[in-house]
Amino acid sequence: MKKVLFVCLGNICRSPAAEAIMKSKLRQLGKEREFVVDSAGTYGGHAGALPDERMREQARCRGYVVDSRSRVFYPSADFPEFDLIVGMDNQNVADLKRLAIHAEERGKIVRMMDFFPEKTPYQEIPDPYYEGPEGFELVLDLLEKAVDGLLEYLQRNE
Ligand code: 4NP
Numbered sequence: 387m388k389k390v391l392f393v394c395l396g397n398i399c400r401s402p403a404a405e406a407i408m409k410s411k412l413r414q415l416g417k418e419r420e421f422v423v424d425s426a427g428t429y430g431g432h433a434g435a436l437p438d439e440r441m442r443e444q445a446r447c448r449g450y451v452v453d454s455r456s457r458v459f460y461p462s463a464d465f466p467e468f469d470l471i472v473g474m475d476n477q478n479v480a481d482l483k484r485l486a487i488h489a490e491e492r493g494k495i496v497r498m499m500d501f502f503p504e505k506t507p508y509q510e511i512p513d514p515y516y517e518g519p520e521g522f523e524l525v526l527d528l529l530e531k532a533v534d535g536l537l538e539y540l541q542r543n544e
Contacts, residue, residue, distance in 0.1 A: 388540055389422040391464055392498070393482060394474040397427030397456040400511050400525055401474060402437040403445055404498065406452040407526075407533045415537075424468075428481040430458030441514070444522045448530075465491040472498050472536070475510035499528070501535035 390408065392401040405425040412418040427433075435456045436442070445452045464471065465486065471494045473479035479497050486492040499509050511528055514521035 388420065388470070389468045390424075390470045390472060390536075390540075391459075391468040392423075392425040392472050392474070393428060393459055393478050394425075394511070395427055395429050395478065395513065396432045396515065397425055397458075398432045398435055398438045399441045399514050399522070400529070401425035401427065402452050402454045402456070403441055403450070403525060404472070404474070404511075404529050404533065405454055406445060406450040407529050408536070410450050411533055411537060421540075422468075425454060426457050426459040426464060428459055428478060428485075432456040433458055438515070440519065440522050441525075444519065444526060448526060459485070461485040461487075461491075465494065469494065470540075471495050474498050475513065498532050498536075501539055502528070502532045503535040503538070504531065 392404040394401040402425050405423050408423045409418065412421055433456050437452045442452050471482060473482055473495060479495060482495045483492055498511050508528055511525055514525050
């Protein structure tokens with residue numbers, strides 16, 4: 387059993403999309419029972435809200451149902467619970483590292499684009515919140531491949 391938590395700022399755009407894409411790919415591989423996949427935000431201001439409608443719609447066009455409710459990242463519960471805590475951008479990773487008390491907690495924090503399986507100028511999943519539709523498409527393009535890389539990593543380290 388592997389437990390993976392995706393983390394962005396608001397938990398209404400990037401990390402719920404990563405969660406839905408990961409769950410969809412695991413389902414296709416027949417491996418959904420081997421994983422727990424969740425998402426959270428470092429900022430709790432959208433807690434309880436459904437994901438951003440722009441993200442839901444564009445993900446729906448690709449066959450993903452993005453419908454998890456936003457929640458804030460809880461250091462005392464989430465650090466012990468999850469094996470891998472995946473920040474979407476450098477700020478998310480820095481915020482998570484600041485919240486980590488023990489080295490073991492810090493060691494669980496990784497950056498999503500570090501799993502991207504190709505050469506790319508992108509080191510982060512860019513925040514699409516103030517962008518147009520192309521910002522959301524870019525997030526989905528990057529996430530689909532980064533999740534593939536993450537799945538390969540998890541299989542290699544089983
Ligand atoms: P997310 O996007 O971190 O990908 O969920 C954002 C959502 C909300 C805000 C910023 C980014 N906000 O400023 O409220």
